[in-house]
Amino acid sequence: MTAATTRMPAGATLLRIRGLRKSFGQQTVLHGIDLDVPQGSVTVLLGPSGSGKSTLLRCINHLEKPDAGFVELDGAVIGYRRGRRHLHELPAREVTRQRASVGMVFQQFNLFPHLTVLENLVEAPIAHRLATKAQAADTARELLARVGLAGREGAYPLQLSGGQQQRVAIARALALRPRLLLFDEPTSALDPELVGEVLGVIKDLAADGMTMIVVTHEIGFAREAADHAVFLDAGRIVESGPPADVLSAPKHERTRAFLDAVL
Amino acid sequence: MPLSRSAPTQPPPTDPPPASSPSQSTSSSSSSSSSSSSSTVFVPALATTRADEELLARRLVPPRRPGRWVSAAVALVLAAMLVHTIVANPRFEWGIVRQYFVAASIIHGLELTLWLTAAVMICGYALGIALACMRLSGNPILRGFAFLYVWLFRSVPPLVQLLFWYELASFYPKLSVGIPFGPAFGTANTAHLFSGEFAAFVALSLDVAAFSAEIVRGGILSVDPGQSEAAQALGLGRWRTFRRVVLPQAMPAIVPASGNMLIGTLKATSLVSVIAVVDLLYAVQLIYNANFEVIPLLLVATAWYLLLTTVLSIGQYYVERHYSRGTKRRPAARTLRQITRANLPLFPPGTAGSVNGIGGL
Numbered sequence: 082m083t084a085a086t087t088r089m090p091a092g093a094t095l096l097r098i099r100g101l102r103k104s105f106g107q108q109t110v111l112h113g114i115d116l117d118v119p120q121g122s123v124t125v126l127l128g129p130s131g132s133g134k135s136t137l138l139r140c141i142n143h144l145e146k147p148d149a150g151f152v153e154l155d156g157a158v159i160g161y162r163r164g165r166r167h168l169h170e171l172p173a174r175e176v177t178r179q180r181a182s183v184g185m186v187f188q189q190f191n192l193f194p195h196l197t198v199l200e201n202l203v204e205a206p207i208a209h210r211l212a213t214k215a216q217a218a219d220t221a222r223e224l225l226a227r228v229g230l231a232g233r234e235g236a237y238p239l240q241l242s243g244g245q246q247q248r249v250a251i252a253r254a255l256a257l258r259p260r261l262l263l264f265d266e267p268t269s270a271l272d273p274e275l276v277g278e279v280l281g282v283i284k285d286l287a288a289d290g291m292t293m294i295v296v297t298h299e300i301g302f303a304r305e306a307a308d309h310a311v312f313l314d315a316g317r318i319v320e321s322g323p324p325a326d327v328l329s330a331p332k333h334e335r336t337r338a339f340l341d342a343v344l
Numbered sequence: 345m346p347l348s349r350s351a352p353t354q355p356p357p358t359d360p361p362p363a364s365s366p367s368q369s370t371s372s373s374s375s376s377s378s379s380s381s382s383s384t385v386f387v388p389a390l391a392t393t394r395a396d397e398e399l400l401a402r403r404l405v406p407p408r409r410p411g412r413w414v415s416a417a418v419a420l421v422l423a424a425m426l427v428h429t430i431v432a433n434p435r436f437e438w439g440i441v442r443q444y445f446v447a448a449s450i451i452h453g454l455e456l457t458l459w460l461t462a463a464v465m466i467c468g469y470a471l472g473i474a475l476a477c478m479r480l481s482g483n484p485i486l487r488g489f490a491f492l493y494v495w496l497f498r499s500v501p502p503l504v505q506l507l508f509w510y511e512l513a514s515f516y517p518k519l520s521v522g523i524p525f526g527p528a529f530g531t532a533n534t535a536h537l538f539s540g541e542f543a544a545f546v547a548l549s550l551d552v553a554a555f556s557a558e559i560v561r562g563g564i565l566s567v568d569p570g571q572s573e574a575a576q577a578l579g580l581g582r583w584r585t586f587r588r589v590v591l592p593q594a595m596p597a598i599v600p601a602s603g604n605m606l607i608g609t610l611k612a613t614s615l616v617s618v619i620a621v622v623d624l625l626y627a628v629q630l631i632y633n634a635n636f637e638v639i640p641l642l643l644v645a646t647a648w649y650l651l652l653t654t655v656l657s658i659g660q661y662y663v664e665r666h667y668s669r670g671t672k673r674r675p676a677a678r679t680l681r682q683i684t685r686a687n688l689p690l691f692p693p694g695t696a697g698s699v700n701g702i703g704g705l
Contacts, residue, residue: 142577144573144576144577173581173582174581177576177579177580177581178579179579180576180577180578180579181578181579183577184577184578185574185577187570187573187574187577189570191568191570191571191573191574192574193571193574193575193588193589193593194593194670194671195592195593195667195669195670195671196670197670204578204580204588205578205579205580208578208579208580208581208584209579237669237670238670239670239671253578254577254578257578257579
């Protein structure tokens with residue numbers, strides 16, 4: 082963790098979000114979000130439930146289509162092609178290709194229960210023709226060792242504990258060698274004693290320089306591992322900055338109220 | 345024989361405790377009060393009174409269930425009567441049944457029943473899967489079309505459909521292929537095209553399609569949406585997501601209903617006897633119209649249907665087991681005995697509780 086805190090959040094901006102809006106029916110969930118994520122940084126999204134954190138995350142890999150605004154990863158607009166006057170939505174196949182560079186880890190793990198751990202990990206690399214079956218299996222074993230699950234490749238997900246399943250899910254997301262990893266409350270479905278092992282893996286990734294956006298309620302993790310804390314309320318970013326400032330000396334009254342309630 | 349073993353040895357719960365188990369009381373009290381040597385625990389010892397010792401010495405007795413024994417006896421007697429009357433009644437003419445069981449004309453009929461069932465199931469399911477995809481698509485016209493199709497073909501009795509397609513020539517004498525409302529490329533005589541067998545195939549396939557569409561749609565909807573979301577996030581295409589992620593997980597919901605559908609279709613093919621297509625049932629009818637041995641020959645057909653259904657049921661068991669991969673926390677290599685116990689409900693494991701609900705008597 083010392084590596085994580087001393088690492089400079091400098092570097093070119095990998096992800097740019099500008100003017101992002103999203104409504105579901107009458108309800109507006111995101112009111113124009115602007116956000117920059119530098120290469121190699123860890124950004125935590127905090128906020129009460131319903132504040133739009135998960136929707137923001139899902140717009141980044143186009144699981145939700147924004148109503149306005151754009152998400153740009155390394156200069157390419159996610160989900161759209163720049164026409165002469167409009168942004169044209171990309172055909173599903175192109176979106177599929179873009180998603181390979183953005184990994185996502187879900188609250189409920191969403192491992193494929195009918196496939197073994199190894200099959201879960203090799204499915205996407207083979208589908209994207211990034212590797213042969215043998216190469217993909219080798220990479221998968223390396224990734225499993227990296228998340229502390231060497232030797233469990235033959236198990237089915239339901240035979241693993243929640244913490245182990247989530248670590249497999251992280252390895253599965255890493256198998257495509259993504260530029261950016263998104264975590265949607267990765268420890269919220271875990272027993273308290275299993276939270277540490279998952280956060281440990283995320284911290285290791287941060288130390289290795291992986292760019293990550295983490296939606297979490299783990300304030301301690303945010304303090305330790307994040308370079309950037311963003312607080313959302315009712316679809317707007319109300320406060321952002323280094324975690325030491327946002328979490329220890331919050332300026333906005335909503336941030337203060339939230340932290341008082343959580344801590 | 346569990347029947348004779350369990351009942352008489354167990355005293356009713358109001359009996360005094362058997363005096364013959366002092367060892368049980370000492371062992372249970374010692375294990376509860378003093379810690380074992382392998383791991384130390386830090387819990388203050390709780391007092392155990394004489395009354396506790398006396399309670400600990402008692403055996404736990406499940407309730408007696410006289411109703412079970414009575415109902416089991418009644419059922420067994422009725423079953424014995426049924427078997428006896430079938431075997432002993434000479435008018436069933438088992439000799440004739442044996443004589444015709446593998447007669448050439450009946451085997452021919454059986455072949456037609458089998459290939460008609462197979463063709464109807466394959467084409468019906470192909471159409472049904474397409475209809476299910478239409479029902480689940482974002483295109484409201486396709487959704488509406490699939491809905492109307494299912495509504496119409498589920499409502500019309502298959503026998504009516506069979507007669508309709510058989511009589512198609514009387515209101516569409518000619519069928520053509522061409523541009524809609526434009527010129528035709530080819531024309532065929534409906535009466536030649538719609539033979540009895542083809543009419544049966546079309547009618548039953550359209551019927552199976554309507555039901556299988558609902559079975560498949562239900563199976564797909566039973567899969568957690570998080571699964572296709574995860575597949576999308578991994579950049580799997582729509583078709584690969586469906587084939588590798590959604591469909592295998594929909595199968596546990598689809599297979600049992602489809603097994604029913606298959607067996608139902610096997611029997612529904614006997615409807616074709618009304619339009620003089622020689623299936624198993626009609627082959628039998630042709631014989632008994634000549635020799636008037638109606639019941640023995642119907643028994644021949646019944647025996648074949650029973651045999652085929654049994655084979656299909658066994659096949660269904662293995663297909664279900666294949667698709668239950670990963671659904672159990674512990675991979676179980678079950679013994680033949682366990683499989684029998686799980687599937688024959690007479691004496692389920694844990695007889696007293698009848699855990700699986702349908703077990704027990």
